Amino acid sequence: MAIQIPRGTQDILPGEVEKWQFIEQKAKELCQKFNYKEIRTPIFEHTELFLRSVGDTTDIVQKEMYSFEDRGGRDMTLRPEGTASVARSYIENKMYGYANQPVKLYYNGPMFRYERPQAGRFRQFVQFGVEALGSQDPAIDAEVISLAMSLYKEAGLKSLKLVINSLGDQESRKAHRNALIKHFEPRISEFCSDCQNRLEKNPLRILDCKKDRDHELMGTAPSILEYLNEESIQYFEKVQAYLTALGIEFEVDPTLVRGLDYYNHTAFEIMSSAEGFGAITTLCGGGRYNGLIQEIGGPETPGIGFGMSIERLLAAVEAEGAVLPYESKMDCFFVSLGEEAKDKTVELLYQLRQAGYSAEKDYLDRKIKAQFKAADRVNARFVAVLGEDELKVNKINVKNMETGDQQELTLDDFVSAFQQLAD
Incomplete structure (x- = not known):
């Protein structure tokens, strides 16, 4: 079990x-x-x-x-x-x-x-x-x-x-306490055992009893406001x-x-x-x-x-039915194609996180379409796509998921270039 x-x-x-x-x-x-x-x-x-x-x-x-x-x-x-x-x-x-x-x-x-x-x-x-x-x-x-x-x-x-x-x-509470004892004492046997124990120790607590809240003496109990x-x-x-x-x-x-x-x-x-x-x-x-x-x-x-x-x-x-106005967005999701590109995204992912951005990548070797779906699920603002062709020219393609705009950024200064896009 x-x-x-x-x-x-x-x-x-x-x-x-x-x-x-x-x-x-x-x-x-x-x-x-x-x-x-x-x-x-x-x-x-x-x-x-x-x-x-x-x-x-x-x-x-x-x-x-x-x-x-x-x-x-x-x-x-x-x-x-x-x-x-x-x-x-x-x-x-x-x-x-x-x-x-x-x-x-x-x-x-x-x-x-x-x-x-x-x-x-x-x-x-x-x-x-x-x-x-x-x-x-x-x-x-x-x-x-x-x-x-x-x-x-x-x-x-x-x-x-x-x-x-x-x-x-303390003076007001003492006067009220005495009045409560006088009020409840003649019929305290009609109340639960908890209330009976509280009569001398703390009669104010009787008023908070859930078991006896409908007892007629509850409605006629002396008010603290009368003894202030x-x-x-x-x-x-x-x-x-x-x-x-x-x-x-x-x-x-x-x-x-x-x-x-x-x-x-x-x-x-x-x-x-x-x-x-x-x-x-x-x-x-x-x-x-x-x-x-x-x-x-x-x-x-x-x-x-x-x-x-x-x-x-x-x-x-x-x-x-209120809606809490919080946002759960990922700054960047890396989509990689090919083993070399995958290795490079590990490095870029770390650099972007060190620069203060939230970032994630695919860890399941999924197809490109599945990787984009994963980016949607984490509500990514940008998707950075790196394949063999991009690696050859030292570039990475970055897509703004809100506007659909795409830009090629140089891998050597990717973090600083991404900062200009994101901020």
């Missing part, structure tokens, strides 16, 4: 991978414009990092982590999200001492969660995210949200909905004012609860409203986490960020 790919993973093949490369390049360019620098962290970390940062009441920690014991008896986990690793690196490398503050970082790489595979959702997925650490200015909340929205728009998406909420500061103190209200109003100034439309949803325990103040999600996208509409989620750095051993440091699945983004592109 042939070995097959693990469930919940995927092979990204040529023809499809170019879409990924386009999105990744756009993300990189956007981050450069917004002055975010790339960070690369390990794929696995000590399990304790995620227990302390993501939260032991979350579905990620309780049900979805890929954890193992290494040969030294240490508990390790394949990273389920990117923020915790960035926070750990921020502390370990003393980035809080950098002259330029806030520290603005981005990452792009594989994450791992053991969950039921479905359209656009995998057990190994690629997450792009940004983190801004060291500022509690609401303007940077708006900046982070605008960066995420910009990337989706660069991908051609139009059916987008931004939903925001405030989880308030004056400082939290002003902060949230400022974020909204900045988004409005940037021309970014949004909706305030007091029921929005992010799935991680370290959020406070601003929380947001970007959703796709495209027809046929699926039941799970969330593309991206993020928010402010002013207590995370302290929780895992660092100094008091405010932060905000988001994470987005590239798979989900591409699924939304497909649902909208």
Whole structure:
């Protein structure tokens, strides 16, 4: 029996991978414009990092982590999200001492969660995210949200909905927490075991339960917005004012609860409203986490960020029928006739590549017609034909595949002559 790919993973093949490369390049360019620098962290970390940062009441920690014991008896986990690793690196490398503050970082790489595979959702997925650490200015909340929205728009998406909420500061969250406990406690036995466990530990997570989302108490649960103190209200109003100034439309949803325990103040999600996208509409989620750095051993440091699945983004592109404006063209394809010509094209191919051009040749000794078909398949801009007759006069025939024009170039200065044609 042939070995097959693990469930919940995927092979990204040529023809499809170019879409990924386009999105990744756009993300990189956007981050450069917004002055975010790339960070690369390990794929696995000590399990304790995620227990302390993501939260032991979350579905990620309780049900979805890929954890193992290494040969030294240490508990390790394949990273389920990117923020915790960035926070750990921020502390370990003393980035809080950098002259330029806030520290603005981005990452792009594989994450791992053991969950039921479905359209656009995998057990190994690629997450792009940004983190801004060291500022509690609401303007940077708006900046982070605008960066995420910009990337989706660069991908051609139009059916987008931004939903925001405030989880308030610690004082506001504590008041809301007490109100939630009072609300759910008399009938908590009617809820699932997860919700029952969360009642005392983190009752806010009950609102995010998928099993009990239709329970009547969910609709009447006290809203966090009713418990925001004056400082939290002003902060949230400022974020909204900045988004409005940037021309970014949004909706305030007091029921929005992010799935991680370290959020406070601003929380947001970007959703796709495209027809046929699926039941799970969330593309991206993020928010402010002013207590995370302290929780895992660092100094008091405010932060905000988001994470987005590239798979989900591409699924939304497909649902909208958007076309990513990337080109996959070969600069030159060499067609050779005869053994000597074949040997010479090996040399010319290398020279052209060294000069910075993409180039290819036939390696299967095909007939000239089949070689031209191969040039069409790789979308070659030019085809350079070299046979015995051309070799005798030290020439090579170059055809522009778009215009049909042909020119003879001297073999001795082929690269420089080709450069004039191509550029």
